Amino acid sequence: MKVDQQRVAKKIREIRTNLGYSMAQFGELISNSPKTTVNNWERGINLPKEDKLKKIALLGKTTVEELLYGRPEEVLTNLLKDHFQLQVNPAFLQQMLAFLKQQKVDVYDEMTIMEFLQGIMDSGMLVERNDPYLTYSKVEGTESLYTAAAANDPLDSSPRYYAYVDVKNNRVHLLPYTFAKRQKYLYHNLPDLTNQVTIDFFTRAFPLLGIDLEKSKIVYYGINRSNENLDSIEYVYRKEVFIFESNVNESKHLYKPFEIETRKILTYLKAIK
Known part of the structure; x- marks a missing residue:
């Protein structure tokens, strides 16, 4: 990775002053x-020299890599711009960095990062579109729990779902967010995942979660409006037809904390009728 000596010079001057x-x-x-x-x-x-760089980095409360090449955000932004002629939004960039950290990939390892970027480039992830899609932000202190909000949605950029990401089984569990603006609507209206726009809304960021779209499953936690029962459905992606099909009677893969929370909401909605 090329060192910009003028940028390093400016950083050393900033640390000293x-x-x-x-x-x-x-x-x-x-x-x-x-x-x-x-x-x-x-x-x-x-x-x-290296020994002096270490001391300067220590004084500046940074790392030698950051001193030489810039913050991880800068490194990734420059690679996207210089090698792929792309610019992505900050939320998407943070997701990429979180995924790299989760996979224990060194952002300063240029060849590994390039292979990673090429992989998600091939998946179509880096094609910037203006329609809304879910971005997933990890809940601090957890390994697999996220909140999911809609990027590119000018009307509601707040969280809509909790997401439990089961990477081992390529399964994403979605529970309407406790304080979502349309919480009741989200519980009562299970998504139509045979619609390509809807599929893209939920899955565009899947590669950044470590989820393989072609093997993916989505478990959606809802409430049946007519009989007021738990209505959680597992959707399985069928790569032959590029849609998700639902296993209506599937229940063995429910994530227990989400099931419990759905039943609590069910009780609450009954009480306020």
Whole structure:
């Protein structure tokens, strides 16, 4: 990965000035480097050696990689722009970074990142469209629980669902969000996943969750409007026809916490009738 010496120079200068050191004082801290050496670093004439980079990064409360190449967001943005001529929205970018972290992929490993980007490029994920789609944000302190909100929706960008992502079994569980603006509607109206626009709405970000669309299943937690019973359905993707088909009687794959929450909402809705 190429180092932009002028960017590094600017960052070193920022670290020094933020700490309130003169060039001479800063040099003393960095292995007794002379003022002229610090001056050369800050002018981008040359780079500090590895041991000195580590000390500078430590003083700046950053990493050597971030000092040399920029923040992960910058690295990914530049790779997308330089190699794929693409620019993605910030929420999508954060999802990509979260997925890389989950997969233990080093964002500064350029070839691995390029292979990853090419993979989701081939899946059509990086084609920016203006229609709404769900973006998934991990709930802090959990491994597999997310909130899902609709990107590109000017009327409602707040969370709509909780999502439990079962990567091992390629299954995503969707429960209407507790404080969703249209919570009752979301419970009573199970999605039509034979419609390509609807499918894309739910699945466009699946690769960033580690979910393979062709093997994917969606379990939707709803309430039957007519008989007021739990109406949770598992949808299975059929790659031959590019749609999800429902297993109406499927119940063995329910995620227990979502089932319990749905029953609580069911009781609440009955009580306020």
